[in-house]
Amino acid sequence: MARLTVIEGGRAEAERPGPSASPAPGLLEDLYRRHAPAVYGRCRFLLRDPEAARDATQDVFARALRALPEFRAAASPTTWLMRIATHHCLNLLRAARAGWRDEVRRAADGRRAQGLEPDRRELVRALLGAAPVEAREAAVLYYVDEMTQEEIALATGRSLPTVRKRLRQFLASARAALAEACPGLTLPEGDEP
């Protein structure tokens, strides 16, 4: 018979991770239950393609597992993962943003035909294509995730003035994009972050 020694339970009880460290039946399942809906939602929102969103979601969690100590040390795992997801998707979108004018028109006019206001987040998503690359993440965190500028600064490791500057960059580009693509739609003046 092959020689082996079975170690019942594997380790001493005291060394086992507690429920908060390793909720049964496994870390990945816990991550999936707690965080994957939001990550998948973010990926679908930004990528507009279920297949691409599935791939991106799995990419994000693979990345999180590789950076497990960093993930576990994050003040908010949700915020940490959503940042990773946002960043990942924005990177994927970089090369495919030539059609932002059409997207802005669709986002602005799609619901107006039914007498409804444009969906704000859809409009923000479309306007990302016209925004400077460095302003996009801050725009998503502010307008979509509704994080305060202070929370964004904390989450991204940027200074508050930098966050404010990037939001203003986004708003300026959004105004210019709307003026070009949808002259009938404007953003309120004096609404600077």
Add this chain to the structure above:
Amino acid sequence: MTLALGGPGLACSAMRLRRLAAGELLGEERARAEEHLAGCARCQATAREIEAERRDLAESLPFQEFAAGVAERLARPAQGPLVLRALPLALAAGLAVAAATPLLLRLTRPEDGTRPKGGASAVLFAQEGAAVRALAPGDPIPEGARLRLSLVPAGRRNAAVYVVDADGAALLYAGPALAGPLPDAFEWTGGGPGTLLVLLSDGPLDAVALAARLGREGARAEPPPGAEAVRLPLRRGRR
């Protein structure tokens, strides 16, 4: 038409609601968030969207598929082996419930046309001191390392796990094919080479009779009808 793009409200924050849904808010912060949610139509709408995302995920990317995809990414050679330092063995093995990566062997038996039920695999974790790592294909088993196998049974009902080497076959586990780490870790004290053999089946497995047959025929013995096999090579040495 003038339209504001939104942004955080005085007490409204989609991210805070996500954190609430994920169980991240505690104590007073949680109570405040719940109280606000109860009286805020805007946040209630956001909460409904968060719930809809949960349903959407369950339909579009079920856990098993998600886990297999994550495992596949972690296993990509360009990324190098996944090293989980200072993680308790059980936690690391828990990762493999489906993250299941470096020593992931798909159940493929094209020679007899058996079609895998989808992504069944197994991962072997080794603990040396405080460090735990998933063993990559071909990684030697260090002397004295505590080993724990984690299964991704992909819907199979029963499992039997054997260590087969030059000394014969030893039964390590027989029972329900539960996803995740086996209840017991083990130390392989035999010489190499050997094989860790996982048999998965929807029907019952006569684990003791199979051990006898594996002892006679070795790890390449034909699995019982309807059963599928995952074989992980074992060899002695240090990295």
